[in-house]
Amino acid sequence: MKLRETYIADFVSLLFPELCAACGDSLVANEHLICTSCRITLPYTNFHLLPDNIVAQQFWGKIKLEGAFALFYFAKGGKVQNLMHRFKYKGQKEIGNLLGEIAGAQLIKNDIYKNVDHIIPVPLHKKRLSQRGYNQSACFAEGLAKQLNTTVMEHNLIRPAATETQTRKSRFDRYQNMKEVFYVLNPEELKNKHILLVDDVITTGSTLEACGAQLLRIEGLKLSIATIAYAE
Known part of the structure; x- marks a missing residue:
């Protein structure tokens, strides 16, 4: 048989x-x-080996981070763009899970990420979530959580307001567009925790900065970030 x-x-x-x-x-x-x-x-960055990598440098003087990481370099027309397109727009969310596992296998080698208490994906507004059917950052977070032996927390950091598209905006305009967009429902749950905030692609870092600024208002919270790709 x-x-x-x-x-x-x-x-x-x-x-x-x-x-x-x-x-x-x-x-x-x-x-x-x-x-x-x-x-x-694939164009791996190896940023888990470089504490002062270019992603970390984007946040110097803006928000305090324990660690900053992106799995791949992103180039237009490249293989990473193919992956991201299938993942975000073709419904292949299992790609995000797999990339999370690959990223987690790298991060677990770095002591900074061994004590992460929760992984929080950058939230989507409910309208965008309904259109896409899933949050791509949450799929990535699930794969990471398997490797880092921690939990994904999706419903504490929320995005109650929709925003304009970030395409073609300057870094300042992007930050202004995202400022005060995010909200923490239960700060007590995150007190004195080490949070890994994750997104799919980082360009200017404005979205992660806006999320991070909200989270870092919480007493004793330590923050790290991780993304699938870094686009220069």
Whole structure:
């Protein structure tokens, strides 16, 4: 019976091959979502090894961070953009889970991230969440939580106000657009905790800065950030 099922599965995969979400080539046996070649050659930042990396530098003098991390460098037309497009707009939220696990396997090697109490994804406004069907940052957070052995907290930091698109805005305009957009429902729950705030892509950092500013109003809270990609 098992042999017959294997033949059927092989026949189906021949007719409808699974494709790598990064390069588009066919996946072979034991490959999942991303082919082995891409897993090795994707543009990893290794920021978990560099405490003063360029993501951390974006927040110097703005908000106090314990650690700052992005898994990949983002380039237009590159494999990371392919991954992000499938993840955010094609409903393949399992890509976010996988990238979270890959990122978590790196972060667990850094002592800063070993004592994270909760992972908080940057929230979406309910209208955007309804349109997309899921919060991509939450999918990434779930994968991270598996590796860091901690919990994802989705419903404390909220986004009660919708904002204009950030596309083509300057850094100052982006920050003004996001200022006071986020709200913490239960600050007591986060007192004296180390929070890992996560998003999908960081460009100017205005969204993470706005979220972080709200969280850091809480007594004793320590804050780190992590994203899937860094876009220069």
